Amino acid sequence: MFDVHAIRKEFPILSREVNGYSLVYLDNAATSQKPQQVIDAIVDYYSNYNANIHRGVHSLSQEATDAYEAARKKIQAHFSVKHSHEVILTPGTTHGINLVANGFSSLLKEGDEIIVSALEHHSNIVPWQMLCERTGAILKVIPIDEDGVLKMDAFDTLLSKKTKLVFVNHISNALGTINPIKYIIDEAHKYDAAVLIDGAQACSHIKPNLAALDCDFYVTSAHKMCGPTGVGMLYGKEEWLEKLPPYQGGGEMIAEVSFEKTTYAGLPHKFEAGTPNICGGIAFGVAIDYLNNIGFDAIAAHEEKLLKYATKKLLAIDGLKIYGTGTQKTSVISFNIEGIHPYDIGTIVDKLGIAVRTGHHCAQPIMNFFNIPGTVRASFAFYNTMEEVDKLVSAVERAKMMLQ
Structure with a gap:
C-alpha cells in the first residue's frame, strides 16, 4: 500500500x-529531499569507516571500497546495464555530459553534424557548442511546437550521413515533457550516430532500462533521486568508453606512470581520476534501494x-x-x-x-x-x-x- x-x-x-x-x-x-536512510548512510560512513578507496590494504579502506563498489553494482542493476565497468561515477549530470563532449573532440572533424533538441537544459547545450567551436562540427536543433513537444518530422529531416552525435533529454526540466527517446535512438543508429540521453529529470519518476533503450550514453544525478549532491552516473557502452580518451589526469586513472610515458587504467577507473565522493556514491546506492522499495x-x-x-x-x-x-x-x-x-x-x-x-x-x-x-x-x-x-x-x- x-x-x-x-x-x-x-x-x-x-x-x-x-x-x-x-x-x-x-x-x-x-533537487529532491533526502530520506533518513540516506542521511544515516552519510553519517555512518564518516563516523565508522571513513577512508580512501582502492588504495589501502588496511581494514577501513577495504570496507569503504567494498561499500563504494557495491553501490556501483546497485546502479548497474537498477539501470539494467550489462557491465559494472560501464558505470562511471561522476560529480553529476553536467560532469558526465562534459566528459563525453571532451572525448568526442578527437573523434569529430569539420563539417560533421551533431543534433540537440530545443528542450535542453543549458548543460546539454553549452558543452556541444564548445565542441563545435573546437572541431568545426555543426550544431542542429530539433524544434518544438506550441505544446512543448519535439517535432519528430523535423528530426527525421535533420538526420543524415553527416550526423555523428544526437543529444536529447529524457524529460524536460522546464516543461515536464517526456521525449520519445526510443524512437530517437533507433533512428539515429540507422545513421551510425551515437546517442546521449540526459536523464537527470527522468530517474526520480521512472526506471530506465538502458539495455532495452540501447542508448550509447546516459547521464543522471543522485540528488534528483533522493540521494546527495555532488555525485552522479555516466553510463557508456563499453566500445564507446574504450574509444574516448581520459577526461582528467591524476591518481586512480593510471596503470603505469613514468616521466617518459603513462598508460591508463581500464574501465571504469580510466574516467575516475582522483579521490571520488565516496560517501556520496555509497548514499546513491542507498537512495536507489529506497526508491525501489517504494x-x-x-x-x-x-x-x-x-x-x-x-x-x-x-x-x-x-x-x-x-x-x-x-x-x-x-x-x-x-x-x-x-x-x-x-x-x-x-x-x-x-x-x-x-x-x-x-x-x-x-x-x-x-x-x-x-x-x-x-x-x-x-x-x-x-x-x-x-x-x-x-x-x-x-x-x-x-x-x-x-x-x-
Whole structure:
C-alpha cells in the first residue's frame, strides 16, 4: 500500500516550518529531499569507516571500497546495464555530459553534424557548442511546437550521413515533457550516430532500462533521486568508453606512470581520476534501494494523480497559462499569470511556506520560443500530497489578488 503520510515521516525536512507555515516543497525538479536512510548512510560512513578507496590494504579502506563498489553494482542493476565497468561515477549530470563532449573532440572533424533538441537544459547545450567551436562540427536543433513537444518530422529531416552525435533529454526540466527517446535512438543508429540521453529529470519518476533503450550514453544525478549532491552516473557502452580518451589526469586513472610515458587504467577507473565522493556514491546506492522499495509503479501512479489534480485546479485561476501541454509529461507544471512577473508570484508564495522555482530554469531557448521571461514551476514528488496542491493554488490566488 502506498501511504504518502507514512513516507513523509521518513523525510526530516518536510516537518519544518518556513516563515511560520508548514513547508510545502514543490521544487523537486531542482533537487529532491533526502530520506533518513540516506542521511544515516552519510553519517555512518564518516563516523565508522571513513577512508580512501582502492588504495589501502588496511581494514577501513577495504570496507569503504567494498561499500563504494557495491553501490556501483546497485546502479548497474537498477539501470539494467550489462557491465559494472560501464558505470562511471561522476560529480553529476553536467560532469558526465562534459566528459563525453571532451572525448568526442578527437573523434569529430569539420563539417560533421551533431543534433540537440530545443528542450535542453543549458548543460546539454553549452558543452556541444564548445565542441563545435573546437572541431568545426555543426550544431542542429530539433524544434518544438506550441505544446512543448519535439517535432519528430523535423528530426527525421535533420538526420543524415553527416550526423555523428544526437543529444536529447529524457524529460524536460522546464516543461515536464517526456521525449520519445526510443524512437530517437533507433533512428539515429540507422545513421551510425551515437546517442546521449540526459536523464537527470527522468530517474526520480521512472526506471530506465538502458539495455532495452540501447542508448550509447546516459547521464543522471543522485540528488534528483533522493540521494546527495555532488555525485552522479555516466553510463557508456563499453566500445564507446574504450574509444574516448581520459577526461582528467591524476591518481586512480593510471596503470603505469613514468616521466617518459603513462598508460591508463581500464574501465571504469580510466574516467575516475582522483579521490571520488565516496560517501556520496555509497548514499546513491542507498537512495536507489529506497526508491525501489517504494516501487516506481507506485511513484508514477501517485505523481500522475498530483499532476492531474494540480493542472485542473490551477487552470481554474483566471488568466493562468500552463506551458508544456503535451500528452506525455511528468509531474511538472510551468505556468504564468497574465500581467504578472513569475518572480513576484514566487516571492509571495514563499512567504506562505511554499517552495517553487521561478525563472528560465536553465532553459532559455524554451522561454525565448514562448516569448516569456520565465515561468513559475511547481514540480511534484511522490512525497507531496493533494493538500499541498490546495495550499499552492490558494497561495497563487492570493498572489494574483495582491499583484493585479
